[in-house]
Amino acid sequence: MKGSNFIDNLPKVYGIYTGGFIGFIIIMAIAEQMGMSAKAIGIAFVAFTVFIYALIGWLSRTAQADAYYVAGRQVPTVFNGMATAADWMSGASFVAMAGGIYFKGYGYMALLVGWTGGYVLVASLLAPYLRKFGCYTVPDFIGTRYGGNLARFSAVVVLTVASFTYVTAQINATGTIASVALDIPFQYAVYIGLISILLCSMLGGMRGVTWTQVAQYIVLIIAYLLPVFWISNKMGAGFFPHFMLADEVARIGELEQQFGFVANSKENLAMVPKGLAGITKAHSAVNATPWAFISLALAMMMGTASLPHVMMRYFTTPSVKAARKSVGWSLFFIFLLYSSAPMLATLSKLSLIDPNLSTGIIGKTFAEVEAIDWYQNWNQANLMFISDFNGNGTVELNEFFMGGKAVVLATPEIAGLPYVISGLVAAGGMAAAMSTADGLILAIANAISHDVYYKIIDPKAETAKRLVVARVLLVVIGFAGATIAAMEIQGILGSVIWAFDFAMSGLFFPLVLGVWWKRANRQGAIAGMLGGLAAGTWYLVWVRTGGSGFLGITQLTFGIFGSAVSLVAMIVVSLMTQEPDKATQKMVDEVRVPSGKTILGKQ
């Protein structure tokens, strides 16, 4: 995997890969017809795809710093877009997003708007300028722009807090999927997930991660779109669901009115297994206040623009121009999945609650539902539950409970698709979680090896030694993440959202003002990073321990408070201290011009 020859052949290489993967799906489908067991299919899907990623990781091995940290800065726009999309869409996006929409409706959709709108900020405020800078890591930019080890170190601290919060959730997700697909206990599955993740990144660093992420994107997008289209066609809802589900959305509204959202008593809810929820929110009606919606969207947008594992993907493009375009492609590839999640939620909900459909269970008797195969399976997996609270013998809307993950995992089975699709979905979820975990672990390990070890501790270290340190850190951080994931503290989505808030609290304004405000100086940036992170963390702890909060800022949007503190601290401290020296101001001027050498390339 060396030289420009490989780059030129990329469309062919990934074309063959995609064809091969589709071929594999067909072989599995045939094997299923011939009597291959569901369990064997699940194992085959996960094992086959993980093997391919490991192979790519091995082929991408490198001993050069440039290739290890920024994939040699030669990743073409469209492929970087795919890699970013995989980097971005986590196990949570893949497995939990449709479920979130299903249960929470409009209030949850703020996440879709936030997680896409943030890319406009990335493209216009940051990515092209950081690419021009020519840095290896995000703290590299902070450290050079503001100068001094303390600024650099503060950026590493914020990066580590945010990314580590995120990565435990991803390792948790790989563990969950591996444990279901391979049928092994979660505590072991977590480490199998971790080893798969490390196989992709350890030898090739950013280069290995880039090419595996492209491969993982292809798997995850096929695994998401194929069932959505198939289910939609099978239900007769329309051959292109995105444009044709208006009647289904309206029908859900009708049924919700007809059944009514009856609240369950506390005693009744105590009988429902943990983590399962009932349908209590309208599907398409606006059920959140404008501020609740906007504050969540805003927090996710600013968080997107501050998360280092996304930003560092744009360091790998060949030019500033390519970095900008690449952001557009990233969002396009993300859009393909995000715009499908609400459609899947709609199809899933309608197929379960519409009494006119054969799959509908509302209005059936308990004996009937308990006899259904898929109900038994998912009840056993602790993802579905019914209970006759009012004792009338038929299932009501408020007597049916489901886990968020079930929307993606169980809908294909409910709609009567062959098991091969469930195996495919497991491989897709695994790809989504692995690609994000890889990006995150690499972001942390690179920041510590490059910014702390090389730039602060031992600036004379040779490349070979630096790369050994980088790899050791990668393994250590991975194991730390897996160990915490094995303890199962937070749900997948909770910790993902916190990561955005941590990142925006500490990094958003120091990054943006570094480019857009020449007067910003070292003292201001340090105050902004540490003050913002401290304020955000304080707010989170305060709300979690029973604090009432203010301005409607919740534990999911604490970054709004953190970043506001960060902005004020940065401006006040900057203005109170000396303006940056001439050399720094000249550097900022140069960052704003796309042509010419990178800033760091000149030193």
Next chain:
Amino acid sequence: MSNQEKHWEKSRSLLFITLAIWFIFSIGIFLFGAEMNEVTGPFGYPWTYWFTCQGSLGAFVILIFWFANRQEKIDEEFGFSEREDE
């Protein structure tokens, strides 16, 4: 004003336009979420619902490509575009 200052001034106005459009689709329209949802929009979905599923998301994709092209034109105009390119 030097060439570079002019370039930056133009880039900055492009940023403000981009952020204004971004603001409309990410924040502005959701101030009126409840009212807008009463009206039937594209493909028969209620307007607000459609925006959260597809509308805003798609608008962001188009906005970024539009921004990238405009910025490239500005760079070319002032002779700041990169030479060796793919």
